[in-house]
Amino acid sequence: MGSSERSTLLSLEEYRSKSSFDVKQMFEEMEPPEYFEIKTKYLLIVNEALEIYNANVSIKIALGVALFANALNCLGSERHKKFYTDVWEGKILSCLAITELEHGSDTKRLKTIARYDALTKEFVINTPGICAAKVWVGNLGKQCTHALLFAQLEVNGVSHGLHGFVVPIRDPQTLQPYLGINVGDLGEKSGLHGIDNGWVMFDNYRIPKENLLNRVGDVNEEGEYETSFTDPQKLLGASLEILSAGRVGIVNESSNNLLRAVIIAVRYAAQRRQFCDSKGIETPLLEYQTHQYRLFPYLAATYVIKNFSNEFSDRYVDCVAASREGSLEMKQVSRMVSGVHAVLCCTKAVITWTTQRAIQETREACGGHGYHKAAGLGDLRNNHDPRVTFEGDNTVLVQQTSNWLLKLYNDPDERDFTVYPLSMFKFIDQLDAILSKKSDVTNVETLCSVSTIMTMYEWLICWLLKTTNRKMDALKSKYNDRFVARNLCQVFKAKELAIVVAEVSVCLAYFLILPASALRIAVQNYGP
Amino acid sequence: MGSSERSTLLSLEEYRSKSSFDVKQMFEEMEPPEYFEIKTKYLLIVNEALEIYNANVSIKIALGVALFANALNCLGSERHKKFYTDVWEGKILSCLAITELEHGSDTKRLKTIARYDALTKEFVINTPGICAAKVWVGNLGKQCTHALLFAQLEVNGVSHGLHGFVVPIRDPQTLQPYLGINVGDLGEKSGLHGIDNGWVMFDNYRIPKENLLNRVGDVNEEGEYETSFTDPQKLLGASLEILSAGRVGIVNESSNNLLRAVIIAVRYAAQRRQFCDSKGIETPLLEYQTHQYRLFPYLAATYVIKNFSNEFSDRYVDCVAASREGSLEMKQVSRMVSGVHAVLCCTKAVITWTTQRAIQETREACGGHGYHKAAGLGDLRNNHDPRVTFEGDNTVLVQQTSNWLLKLYNDPDERDFTVYPLSMFKFIDQLDAILSKKSDVTNVETLCSVSTIMTMYEWLICWLLKTTNRKMDALKSKYNDRFVARNLCQVFKAKELAIVVAEVSVCLAYFLILPASALRIAVQNYGP
Ligand SMILES: Cc1cc2nc3c(=O)[nH]c(=O)nc-3n(C[C@H](O)[C@H](O)[C@H](O)COP(=O)(O)OP(=O)(O)OC[C@H]3O[C@@H](n4cnc5c(N)ncnc54)[C@H](O)[C@@H]3O)c2cc1C
Ligand SMILES: Cc1cc2nc3c(=O)[nH]c(=O)nc-3n(C[C@H](O)[C@H](O)[C@H](O)COP(=O)(O)OP(=O)(O)OC[C@H]3O[C@@H](n4cnc5c(N)ncnc54)[C@H](O)[C@@H]3O)c2cc1C
Structure with a gap:
């Protein structure tokens, strides 16, 4: 956990001033503001790297400098340049x-x-x-x-x-x-x-x-x-940066926290032995079936999520760039911005939740030693925890995704599949055809193929969309109140819809790089 | 959280000496050792009450005094009386x-x-x-x-x-x-x-x-x-006290921790409002469907678990008493002791896990304010966490339950349904008949009745027993190794079996006191 632990010897006051000191030190190492032409990507990378070293320092800098400078850039104008320069020179610190x-x-x-x-x-x-x-x-x-x-x-x-x-x-x-x-x-x-x-x-x-x-x-x-509103197109792009930069950061940080927890537990499980087999040889924890079922899903999630997080950051920066360049039409920018927001809302939720659960499971999988501060898992859990709440509470965020999808469902004009990330949801155009399809899978090989999995996911999204929408319509006419109708659809099935969309978005980025045979082999080895 | 919080102003060293001081103080308040004729129950109650006030103090006393004195009593003899007296007089402290x-x-x-x-x-x-x-x-x-x-x-x-x-x-x-x-x-x-x-x-x-x-x-x-082994009967009873007292304590403590977390979150949800309905009235969190689905299962679990914990403590004390009195036959004591141990292993696991998950969910349900130290949920989570590990790691414990059940399944002689808690598993005698039954439920009312639920649970246990046993037998002949066979049955389905047995044990204690109509009404109100 590097220096992100709160040390035994420091009081809270001392600990807080220590992280301020770390922030000052970091500052002297950082590049001057001129460098920030490609600032979004640069800042995301600095933030991600810092977070691995010390979550306190990365958050202090993100809030105190990066997000502030970003906001001045997006929401301010020439007259705020002074603050921009000052914050990059470390003369002022923001919140x-x-x-x-x-x-x-x-x-x-x-x-x-x-x-x-x-x-x-x-x-x-x-x-x-x-x-x-x-x-x-x-x-x-x-x-x-x-x-x-x-x-x-x-x-x-x-x-x-x-x-x-x-x-x-x-x-x-x-x-x-x-x-x-x-x-x-x-x-x-x-x-x-x-x-x-x-x-x-x-x-x-x-x-x-x-x-x-x-x-x-x-x-x-x-x-x-x-x-x-002199330039509404740029304004939209700006709102993309303002709304999403923090969340993209959280997705990156969470994927690293997940990675860290899983590595600690898997390495420990490979090396820690407990109980002997009948030959008297002590068994590594990793050989126990329950242990594999406790850790391997998170290990798999780490590959998938880490890859999504890299991929999505890049695409996000592309979107910001595209919105600034002015090569896209106004409507396209608008749809891209809502699409990025919608996918980010549900993936931020699913990724931060998965990470929080993973940290708890890995802590338990390391037994008593996992409870020691030096294992790092307690601090990791406590420091990661608020990510499910800040930059938008997860439960509230997933509602924004389902609302966006229902809009897409009801208004074909909104479906501009030429822009990212709407391109992922092209299959919605075939919704009724997809729902009428029956599975023709008859063997394990086909069942475990990427294309079958994606076909099933597409079916599921279509089904969830259609049922949720039907229910929503019925409730709207019953209560004549959008708010009440939405509330009564949260569990059946708006929330599920958003979560499945997050899973699909995350998996898609992974399937792109996965050799076709790999998945089948992996899945086959872990059946009952 | 009372004084179980680690205060801002104290270093770890100071905090540790503060809890030693609290222990000393507690001591002066406690009754003198003569009082401990009915000591097991008395100690369990003191422990439970103390734990609500401060987990550190209760654990220090449990380890330092109660469990030590208990062990001297059960494993020692006359010549250890001195230690017994000294520890009760606060002259020495143990571990x-x-x-x-x-x-x-x-x-x-x-x-x-x-x-x-x-x-x-x-x-x-x-x-x-x-x-x-x-x-x-x-x-x-x-x-x-x-x-x-x-x-x-x-x-x-x-x-x-x-x-x-x-x-x-x-x-x-x-x-x-x-x-x-x-x-x-x-x-x-x-x-x-x-x-x-x-x-x-x-x-x-x-x-x-x-x-x-x-x-x-x-x-x-x-x-x-x-x-x-002058008196093996008493020895068995002693081993019951030694093995189980700590775990009975943990079940009590966990049920209180669950209660505490749920009360905080439900009260907060009733009072905190966020977002307006179309009439402009702000909605209490408790009115949101997702919020109900996040909290109510834990609220329900609290009633069931708290009741089990009270009931089981009493029965446990009865068993200890019965084993001491000598009114039971040797074999009966032996079976009662393994039965109590088996039920305690799986319920300790399920209850501590449920509580740990509940604390995390309630923390999130209280939003940002739930992350404040004053909300008490962070400390509760961190202090409760090791209960899934100590006094027997949960994953290891549930294996003891499934092993015991498989023994019961294979050896009808072991099934002495006259003793607690084996009496709960009487239905195993009808295993094949139960498995051949088909459900004849055709309406919601019958579906939600206690008797239907118990019938389904019985069927499930029988099915899990039979399938697990069949698989275990096949693996034993394949590998000619009990250890390997057991390991390969953990996930499919030995672990599940133990967890279902825990659920049944916990629910049974509740159904005994539940008015028949209450459950049906509750379940009907929360369908989709
Ligand atoms: C806060 C705290 C206080 C404690 N107090 C005391 C004390 O006062 N006195 C004392 O003596 N001890 C104490 N302990 C130690 C505690 O009893 C042990 O941590 C506990 O028994 C688990 O053992 P372990 O840590 O070695 O885990 P291990 O046995 O190494 O287990 C590690 C992981 O492997 C898994 N595992 C192990 N075996 C198997 C298997 N056969 N199949 C599947 N999975 C398996 C477990 O589920 C676990 O997740 C304390 C521990 C803690 C955290
Ligand atoms: C460590 C930390 C750092 C923070 N840093 C900052 C900062 O620098 N600047 C800043 O301005 N803020 C900051 N925040 C505040 C954070 O942004 C808020 O906590 C967050 O927006 C959630 O709002 P809330 O806490 O008011 O929760 P609430 O909105 O009160 O929500 C509470 C609970 O109710 C549920 N809920 C709410 N509405 C609905 C609904 N419509 N349907 C279903 N469920 C619902 C939520 O899921 C949640 O579980 C920080 C918070 C934390 C914990």
């Missing part, structure tokens, strides 16, 4: 303040308010009550100097919805919070002890007009709100 | 030293050796190499004064297998270890931070002859080994 005490998943209901004061050309930020306190914000507890704050923008008494603001929090020299800011550390968590998650409440706190990230909307010289 | 670095589940292979020296009438204890170091021993790291050590007894060059010894480790006044003892703390674990698990190696360390727990065997005045 992303979205979640409030009462609202996490439902970001639309966030209550922090930024009111425009035309007299002083400032925004006045307020927290209307304790329930609207920003909470859980990484880096905010002790260390950040600035927040990228999401708040309801109000101009002349009219609310214009959530906007992003750069908000100075602490003096970069003294780290003393400014007047009007009530900020603190959230206290101990179940892991990620090196990250100072914090809370903040604003009391008539003023920031200059320029600190509004104005790509989406701005307040003009006359003090009126205007949306500046 | 149970069984596990070695290289051997945990396979206790037969333990290597620590106690050689009898006829000249000095002492045992000379040695650790033959680092692999035989005693490890993981709770209380041994810093605090215990004595160990209940399990070592291979050797007299005149002949080994007589594992025996228990009371071994002084540290001076009770100074807590300095004695010469010949190399002892240390095992370092950080993934939880239970207040317990000083330790390691120890012995170097020609001498203890008086009397310190051998001599119920099973002793060295006589002539320096010869003799087994003193």
Whole structure:
């Protein structure tokens, strides 16, 4: 686990300052900002590598620098260049303040308010009550100097919805919070002890007009709100980067955590022996049938998921590039963006869940020694755990995938199979034909072939789509309420649908590189 | 979580001494030893209550006092009374030293050796190499004064297998270890931070002859080994107490941990709201279909398991009493003891696993706030986790259940349905008749009745028994090796068999108290 363990000898305070120190050190090693022409891919790789070394440091840098710079780039404009330069030079450190005490998943209901004061050309930020306190914000507890704050923008008494603001929090020299800011550390968590998650409440706190990230909307010289959708195509691309970069990072990190857990347990099982056979030879754990059934599915998942994670990152960067280049039509960009979002939502969920379960199983498979801190599995479990919740709670995310699929099902116009990742779902055009097919598999060989497996998956998706949609329609006419209908379809079968789509997406990337014979052999060896 | 949290402000060292202090305090509150006529039940209740307050303190006392005193009682004799009195008066504190670095589940292979020296009438204890170091021993790291050590007894060059010894480790006044003892703390674990698990190696360390727990065997005045099976009936009863008391405790503790996790998550779900319905009213999490499917099975399991745990503890105490009273025949005691052991093995496994999964699910169901230390779920998960491993690793334990069932299947003479818990398995006598039955259920009402559910469970157990046995026989003749045959039957279907038996055992205790109509209503409300 390298230095991501919380050491015996350090208190929480000391541990947190140690990770700040590590962040500073990392910084001196990192390339200067000019380098970031191909920044998305570069940042993803740096993040992935750092995470293996120390999850606390990678998250601190991701929140404090990379995601902040990314957001300035996507949502801001020329006037925010200063922050961009400063953060890359390590002069300031940021945080992303979205979640409030009462609202996490439902970001639309966030209550922090930024009111425009035309007299002083400032925004006045307020927290209307304790329930609207920003909470859980990484880096905010002790260390950040600035927040990228999401708040309801109000101009002349009219609310214009959530906007992003750069908000100075602490003096970069003294780290003393400014007047009007009530900020603190959230206290101990179940892991990620090196990250100072914090809370903040604003009391008539003023920031200059320029600190509004104005790509989406701005307040003009006359003090009126205007949306500046000058280039909606680029805006869509920007929203892709903003929404998805963090999740792509999580998929990469999770695949590495899975890899790490599985390697520890498989190596241990090969070397640890327990109980003798009748010849008196002690048996390696790996030879026990139960042990194989406990570990090998996760070992297999590691190959598949790690490969997907590499492949998907590349395709994601391609999509960002394509959306920037302007070679695609507006509608295509729009569909690509929702498609990437939909596939990422369900795969982020399935991959983080699989990893969390795998870590627990590997911990148990290493017996008592697996419970030792030095085995690394306890810390891995505790540090990985919040990934199922942050950057979108898994259960909430999979609903976005199923909603997107139902839209695709109901509106053939939305099916633009020329763009990634919609290309994967071309078979939906043949839905009825697929559902009427019966399996003609009569031998094990054919059953275990990639094409049979994919055919079965396609059938399953079509079936889940059709049944879920039928149920949804019936519930809509019964209750005349979309919200109620969706809620009542979650278990039967919207959630299943999204999970199967995640499995297919992940497997597809693997089948592309798998020699046709390999799968059959593997499956045949492990029948009853 | 009360004081079982590891506080921010304490280092590991300070935290460990804090729990020692808590142990001392608890002690002053506890009743004096005279009270322990009905000690088994009393100790189980104290342990269960303490565990809710602080898992570290309950485990320290269980290992340091209760299980030690219990072992002296069961395995020792008059000459060990002194230790018994001392430990109850808080003058000494013990640990149970069984596990070695290289051997945990396979206790037969333990290597620590106690050689009898006829000249000095002492045992000379040695650790033959680092692999035989005693490890993981709770209380041994810093605090215990004595160990209940399990070592291979050797007299005149002949080994007589594992025996228990009371071994002084540290001076009770100074807590300095004695010469010949190399002892240390095992370092950080993934939880239970207040317990000083330790390691120890012995170097020609001498203890008086009397310190051998001599119920099973002793060295006589002539320096010869003799087994003193004076009262085999009582010995069997003793082995029941020794083997099972800890596991009964774990079942109780787990059911409380499950209860705690489920209560936290259900209460939170009733009060936390997220997302609005079409009327603009925010929905409590508990109203979401997925949320119900995530939590309600564990809520249901809590009722069933908590009830089993109460019921089984009582029956267990009855069995101990019956074995002591001498009213049962020798064979009956023997069968009762194996039956209790078999049912406890599989239910300990299923209950600790269910609890571990439940804690993870409830953590996720509480969203980000569930990851805060104050939610208590992270500590609960980390502290509960080793229960799937200690007092017998779950995967190893369930094999003991399936082996016992296969014995019952093959040898009708073993089926003494007059004793608990064999009475639950009376239906095995009708195995073939049961397997030839077809279900005649045609409506939901009958399907959801307790009697249908039990009939299906009985069928399933019979089917698993028969198929597993058939496969085992085939493998035995193929490989001519019991060990290989058993290993190859683990997944198909010995493990399943044990798990189903655990489910039946747990449910039976519940169905006894369930009004017939309740189940049907509950099940009907939650169909698709
Ligand atoms: C370690 C950590 C670091 C974080 N860092 C940051 C940060 O830097 N900045 C920041 O702004 N935030 C941060 N967060 C907050 C995080 O983004 C939120 O926790 C997350 O968005 C989930 O929101 P919530 O906690 O309010 O959960 P809720 O939205 O309250 O959800 C709670 C539970 O209810 C379920 N649920 C909710 N809605 C539905 C529905 N419609 N249908 C079915 N089930 C539903 C969910 O599945 C979940 O299990 C962090 C959180 C953690 C744990
Ligand atoms: C917190 C904690 C406290 C403890 N306290 C004490 C104590 O006070 N005193 C003491 O003596 N010990 C103590 N122990 C040790 C504990 O009893 C052992 O860890 C336990 O018996 C398992 O043994 P092991 O760790 O050697 O695992 P192993 O026996 O090495 O098993 C490792 C893995 O292999 C699998 N496996 C092993 N054999 C088989 C098989 N035949 N078939 C299929 N799978 C198999 C198991 O399922 C397990 O997953 C403690 C352990 C912990 C974690």
